[in-house]
Amino acid sequence: MYIKRVELTHFKSFGGTTQVPLLPGFTVVSGPNGSGKSNILDALLFALGLSSSKGMRAERLPDLVNQNQTSRGRSTVEASVTVTFDLGEAIDSQDQDSPDPKGQESAEAEAVTHACEVSSSALPISEAQDDEPLPRMESSGNGTGRRQAPHEWTVTRKLRVTQQGTYTSNYFINDQSCTLTELHEQLHKLRIYPEGYNVVLQGDVTSIISMNPRERREIIDELA
Amino acid sequence: MYIKRVELTHFKSFGGTTQVPLLPGFTVVSGPNGSGKSNILDALLFALGLSSSKGMRAERLPDLVNQNQTSRGRSTVEASVTVTFDLGEAIDSQDQDSPDPKGQESAEAEAVTHACEVSSSALPISEAQDDEPLPRMESSGNGTGRRQAPHEWTVTRKLRVTQQGTYTSNYFINDQSCTLTELHEQLHKLRIYPEGYNVVLQGDVTSIISMNPRERREIIDELA
Amino acid sequence: RQRAFKEAFDAVNENFQTIFAELSDGDGYLQLDLPHDPFGSGLNLVAHPKGKPVRRLASMSGGEKSLTALSFIFALQRYRPSPFYAFDEVDMFLDGANVERLARMIKHQTQQAQFIVVSLRRPMIEAAERTIGVTQARGAYTQVLGLNLQPQSASV
Amino acid sequence: RQRAFKEAFDAVNENFQTIFAELSDGDGYLQLDLPHDPFGSGLNLVAHPKGKPVRRLASMSGGEKSLTALSFIFALQRYRPSPFYAFDEVDMFLDGANVERLARMIKHQTQQAQFIVVSLRRPMIEAAERTIGVTQARGAYTQVLGLNLQPQSASV
Numbered sequence: 001m002y003i004k005r006v007e008l009t010h011f012k013s014f015g016g017t018t019q020v021p022l023l024p025g026f027t028v029v030s031g032p033n034g035s036g037k038s039n040i041l042d043a044l045l046f047a048l049g050l051s052s053s054k055g056m057r058a059e060r061l062p063d064l065v066n067q068n069q070t071s072r073g074r075s076t077v078e079a080s081v082t083v084t085f086d087l088g089e090a091i092d093s094q095d096q097d098s099p100d101p102k103g104q105e106s107a108e109a110e111a112v113t114h115a116c117e118v119s120s121s122a123l124p125i126s127e128a129q130d131d132e133p134l135p136r137m138e139s140s141g142n143g144t145g146r147r148q149a150p151h152e153w154t155v156t157r158k159l160r161v162t163q164q165g166t167y168t169s170n171y172f173i174n175d176q177s178c179t180l181t182e183l184h185e186q187l188h189k190l191r192i193y194p195e196g197y198n199v200v201l202q203g204d205v206t207s208i209i210s211m212n213p214r215e216r217r218e219i220i221d222e223l224a
Numbered sequence: 225m226y227i228k229r230v231e232l233t234h235f236k237s238f239g240g241t242t243q244v245p246l247l248p249g250f251t252v253v254s255g256p257n258g259s260g261k262s263n264i265l266d267a268l269l270f271a272l273g274l275s276s277s278k279g280m281r282a283e284r285l286p287d288l289v290n291q292n293q294t295s296r297g298r299s300t301v302e303a304s305v306t307v308t309f310d311l312g313e314a315i316d317s318q319d320q321d322s323p324d325p326k327g328q329e330s331a332e333a334e335a336v337t338h339a340c341e342v343s344s345s346a347l348p349i350s351e352a353q354d355d356e357p358l359p360r361m362e363s364s365g366n367g368t369g370r371r372q373a374p375h376e377w378t379v380t381r382k383l384r385v386t387q388q389g390t391y392t393s394n395y396f397i398n399d400q401s402c403t404l405t406e407l408h409e410q411l412h413k414l415r416i417y418p419e420g421y422n423v424v425l426q427g428d429v430t431s432i433i434s435m436n437p438r439e440r441r442e443i444i445d446e447l448a
Numbered sequence: 449r450q451r452a453f454k455e456a457f458d459a460v461n462e463n464f465q466t467i468f469a470e471l472s473d474g475d476g477y478l479q480l481d482l483p484h485d486p487f488g489s490g491l492n493l494v495a496h497p498k499g500k501p502v503r504r505l506a507s508m509s510g511g512e513k514s515l516t517a518l519s520f521i522f523a524l525q526r527y528r529p530s531p532f533y534a535f536d537e538v539d540m541f542l543d544g545a546n547v548e549r550l551a552r553m554i555k556h557q558t559q560q561a562q563f564i565v566v567s568l569r570r571p572m573i574e575a576a577e578r579t580i581g582v583t584q585a586r587g588a589y590t591q592v593l594g595l596n597l598q599p600q601s602a603s604v
Numbered sequence: 605r606q607r608a609f610k611e612a613f614d615a616v617n618e619n620f621q622t623i624f625a626e627l628s629d630g631d632g633y634l635q636l637d638l639p640h641d642p643f644g645s646g647l648n649l650v651a652h653p654k655g656k657p658v659r660r661l662a663s664m665s666g667g668e669k670s671l672t673a674l675s676f677i678f679a680l681q682r683y684r685p686s687p688f689y690a691f692d693e694v695d696m697f698l699d700g701a702n703v704e705r706l707a708r709m710i711k712h713q714t715q716q717a718q719f720i721v722v723s724l725r726r727p728m729i730e731a732a733e734r735t736i737g738v739t740q741a742r743g744a745y746t747q748v749l750g751l752n753l754q755p756q757s758a759s760v
């Protein structure tokens with residue numbers, strides 16, 4: 001399985017709604033300083049509830065809403081991020097331990113290929129989004145035996161901030177409202193953990209070296 | 225004025241005695257990871273007493289002695305660093321505020337030039353040291369009016385470690401023993417301060433951003 | 449529970465030794481302070497990059513620390529793979545040759561997981577299957593450009 | 605004493621504004637929380653890199669933080685020059701274009717002081733008057749090679 005798309009709306013330096021389509025394998029994100037690369041990773045942490053606001057370089061959650069939105073003086077502004085996973089041909093996440101995940105995915109990789117050929121021109125992806133050919137498939141989460149089509153699973157988080165500065169944050173799995181705890185249980189099944197080491201933020205790589213040896217041993221505890 | 229030479233003996237990754245000749249202006253130090261670049265800066269901090277052992281990435285001072293020395297099982301091992309300043313044509317450091325330091329130094333820069341032509345081949349500088357043409361001039365520190373020759377000023381620090389692990393650290397100005405306080409007073413006249421911001425260590429550049437605003441204001445206090 | 453820990457520790461240790469040798473051209477292994485009391489103990493990384501004598505971790509160079517930390521992260525990954533990994537400029541301390549080594553290792557690890565790597569370094573960009581370009585015009589929003597999407601290389 | 609502080613603060617502030625504009629192509633200035641009580645107050649850096657709206661310092665990108673911090677260091681230097689400056693990989697977060705800007709600023713500052721800059725980045729190496737090469741063969745000591753010593757460019 002892999003993340004096939006991240007959609008950001010009014011999140012940090014992303015003004016309107018921006019689609020970032022992704023493929024399996026090895027993708028590099030590059031560009032000038034201050035352009036928004038780290039903000040994309042913050043968006044992943046935000047949507048999947050993997051970090052506090054400080055972990056996303058924000059003093060408090062309202063700082064995550066794009067500045068232009070906030071300064072337009074509307075009564076309520078909203079930022080949201082949707083992460084779409086492609087679960088491959090697994091009917092449900094119990095298939096994750098199958099011996100050859102790549103082989104199973106090859107059939108649906110072809111379907112994804114067609115979507116990507118659309119955006120492989122150098123157009124900004126936010127302009128290409130109207131051409132998105134794949135319909136959003138609402139997966140029911142409890143298995144329906146559809147093996148021919150990619151099996152999508154989406155997580156959305158919406159942050160609403162009122163003019164007074166109070167805010168609410170809500171999570172949705174496949175557009176159904178859920179609690180953070182429920183989201184973490186689902187992510188746990190997919191082997192995504194808040195204290196996992198699969199996301200390494202800018203400047204943090206050597207923290208494993210400077211951390212206390214007991215903290216470091218706890219990393220192994222978590223996995224065992 | 226500028227640093228014209230750093231001599232390292234048994235210091236960190238420097239095995240024997242290594243000379244690093246320097247010139248005024250803009251010098252880059254480059255090379256592979258782990259080769260010893262940061263160790264040269266640690267040597268400057270060490271000799272001028274500008275940092276604790278932790279500031280040089282050592283748990284305690286004895287860790288600064290080259291490992292091979294320590295493991296030879298001698299009763300006492302020693303590491304030392306000598307920093308040689310070229311004070312230019314200033315007779316003593318009160319001339320530091322003269323309006324055109326570069327102009328004054330141009331005559332003696334030529335003398336230094338000859339020394340550097342010797343080591344401008346790609347020979348490891350530690351092998352070139354026998355060719356060092358400039359005699360070490362012992363400047364008396366209280367002015368003797370020698371304007372034609374470069375005016376040197378040296379600081380040496382020696383760290384002796386016994387087999388049991390106890391250690392002594394001694395400072396010398398122009399080969400005369402002195403206390404750390406006396407050294408700091410002299411360095412102060414040259415505008416070199418332990419809490420100055422003229423040395424920025426690896427990974428520390430953004431600390432000015434993450435520091436407490438009061439700490440940051442104290443930086444200006446120090447200068448005022 | 450102690451047995452579960454032991455099993456995890458041994459597996460990660462074995463991975464760490466292999467990966468460290470590949471990334472740092474030296475020997476490294478994990479060590480518990482108190483092997484008989486894992487839960488009261490700390491976990492140390494013993495590292496000999498390029499055959500140097502063992503130093504305390506703190507005295508390693510910036511590049512050496514990065515490679516040691518990354519070896520540990522990859523060792524964890526091989527034991528319990530996550531579906532995706534997101535690395536933000538983990539190559540910032542590395543010299544050119546080490547960026548290439550790291551890029552090669554990431555390429556190898558992508559057989560098991562999706563890697564999204566933010567990087568400014570050319571050897572990393574060249575090793576990837578594709579690059580997503582991110583820009584921000586003066587005073588404007590972030591724009592994302594899909595560059596070099598090579599779908600044909602994505603399906604195995 | 606308060607007057608000495610005010611004089612230092614104003615001078616450094618003026619330098620900071622000029623230098624920040626050159627390095628970050630934007631506006632930045634220093635600000636005391638409590639202008640009438642400098643010794644009870646903190647010193648804030650207000651930064652608008654590239655004309656972006658003001659953000660808290662913490663939310664700036666790695667490259668933006670580096671340029672802001674370096675602008676402050678150079679501002680201090682222009683007020684109270686030290687005879688030498690030693691920078692260890694201060695360009696590690698910077699993209700290629702910003703490394704060039706920084707290298708140009710260092711070149712300009714070397715009229716007043718000696719700069720010893722550890723760097724792995726090509727634009728920095730190319731801007732310098734000379735490079736000192738440092739290597740360490742496997743299992744051996746550090747060796748220092750004087751490369752490209754250009755004495756003729758050292759004397760003004």
Ligand SMILES: Nc1ncnc2c1ncn2[C@@H]1O[C@H](COP(=O)(O)OP(=O)(O)OP(=O)(O)O)[C@@H](O)[C@H]1O
Pocket residue numbers: 011012013014031032033034035036037038039040063064065066067068202582656659663664665666667668697
């Ligand atoms: N709420 C917000 N509204 C508008 N812009 C924001 C907001 N939060 C952060 N930003 C902007 O996002 C930019 C930082 O983006 P990001 O950290 O992703 O850059 P980057 O591409 O990672 O750069 P670098 O290579 O320097 O690390 C900053 O310029 C900041 O001003």
Ligand SMILES: Nc1ncnc2c1ncn2[C@@H]1O[C@H](COP(=O)(O)OP(=O)(O)OP(=O)(O)O)[C@@H](O)[C@H]1O
Pocket residue numbers: 235236237238255256257258259260261262263264287288289290291292426500503507508509510511512541738
């Ligand atoms: N006392 C010592 N004896 C021998 N070697 C030592 C000693 N202290 C440190 N070292 C070695 O010095 C090396 C680190 O050198 P240094 O930090 O200067 O590297 P560097 O050139 O700055 O590398 P990088 O580009 O990765 O920052 C380490 O490999 C370390 O093992």
Ligand SMILES: [Mg+2]
Pocket residue numbers: 037038039202536665666667
């Ligand atoms: Mg970044």
Ligand SMILES: [Mg+2]
Pocket residue numbers: 261262263426509510511692
């Ligand atoms: Mg270093």
